Amino acid sequence: MRIAIAHNNNGETLKVVSHLKSRLQAKDAVVFDDKYPDIVITVGGDGTLINAFHRYERQVNSVRFIGIHTGHLGFYTDWQGNEVDKMVDALFLRQPETAAYPLLEVELITEAGGKRHFLALNESAVKRVTHTLEANVYIDDQLFENFRGDGLCVSTPTGSTAYNKSIGGAVIHPRLKALQMAEIASINNRVFRTLSAPIVIAPDQQITLVPNADHFVMTVDGNRIDVRNARKINYRISDQAILFDRFGHTRFWSRVQNAFIGGKDDAL
Known part of the structure; x- marks a missing residue:
C-alpha cells in the first residue's frame, strides 16, 4: 500500500503527523510514496485536503483520500487528530470502500x-x-x-x-x-x-x-x-470524481448541522 501524507505546519498537526507516521511504519505493507500513492492522508483542515487534491488531480481516478482534522471546521476531514490509531487499524482491517463525489x-x-x-x-x-x-x-x-x-x-x-x-x-x-x-x-x-x-x-x-x-x-x-x-x-x-475512503465517512447532514447550527444531534 503506497501512502502519501500531506499536512500543514501548525504545532498540533505536526504532532499528529509524527504519531501517524510511526503507526504506519509499523505496518509491513506500507510504502511511503509521494509521487504515485494509492492513498493520500491529509492532516489539517479542508484547505490542506483541497491543496492535496490539486497536487494529485491528474491521478484522481486512482487515489483515494482520507482526511484527519486538526482545526476548527472540516467538511472533507472524517477523523479527529486523537483518532489516528483507530483510523490506521480500520485501514488494514477491511476491504477498501470509496465514496465518489463530483x-x-x-x-x-x-x-x-x-x-x-x-x-x-x-x-x-x-x-x-x-x-x-x-x-x-x-x-x-x-x-x-x-x-x-x-x-x-x-x-x-x-x-x-x-x-x-x-x-x-x-x-x-x-x-x-x-x-x-x-x-x-x-x-x-x-x-x-x-x-x-x-x-x-x-x-x-x-x-x-x-x-x-x-x-x-x-x-x-x-x-x-x-x-x-x-x-x-x-x-x-x-x-472524473474524487474518491474518499468510505469508512468513518460522517453523514453529510450531520456535518452541515455541526458546522453551521451546532447543538445536540438527536437521532430519530
Whole structure:
C-alpha cells in the first residue's frame, strides 16, 4: 500500500503527523510514496485536503483520500487528530470502500481559440476587480440571462457549503451530480434582469459564460487566474470524481448541522 501524507505546519498537526507516521511504519505493507500513492492522508483542515487534491488531480481516478482534522471546521476531514490509531487499524482491517463525489470541469476558451482546462473540488468564480462584471449566461446553447454585478460562482455539491453558501446558494448533498450557479451582488433594473436566485442544472447540461470584458479574474478553488481576451468559459460536471475512503465517512447532514447550527444531534 503506497501512502502519501500531506499536512500543514501548525504545532498540533505536526504532532499528529509524527504519531501517524510511526503507526504506519509499523505496518509491513506500507510504502511511503509521494509521487504515485494509492492513498493520500491529509492532516489539517479542508484547505490542506483541497491543496492535496490539486497536487494529485491528474491521478484522481486512482487515489483515494482520507482526511484527519486538526482545526476548527472540516467538511472533507472524517477523523479527529486523537483518532489516528483507530483510523490506521480500520485501514488494514477491511476491504477498501470509496465514496465518489463530483468535480467541476472548467474550460476557458480565448479569442484566439486557445483552450485551458481546470478541475475544481469546490467552485470556480468569475469577477472583475474595479468594475462590475457583465456576461451572457447560457444553459447549454440557450441564452438564459444577461448578468451584471460583482460576479458569478459555479460550485460542486461538496463546494455548496463553502463560498457558494456565503453568497446565498443552496446546500446540496454531494451524491447529487449537479452544478449550481449563484450570483454575487447582481444588479437588477429595467435594463439588466437576472433570476436573482441560485440555479441547479442537470449532470448532462453545461453552463457557459460569455463575458463582455477583455480582462477579469477567475478563481478555481480560491486560486486566482488573471484572464484576458476570453471568448467564453464552459462549466460542466467532470467525467472524473474524487474518491474518499468510505469508512468513518460522517453523514453529510450531520456535518452541515455541526458546522453551521451546532447543538445536540438527536437521532430519530
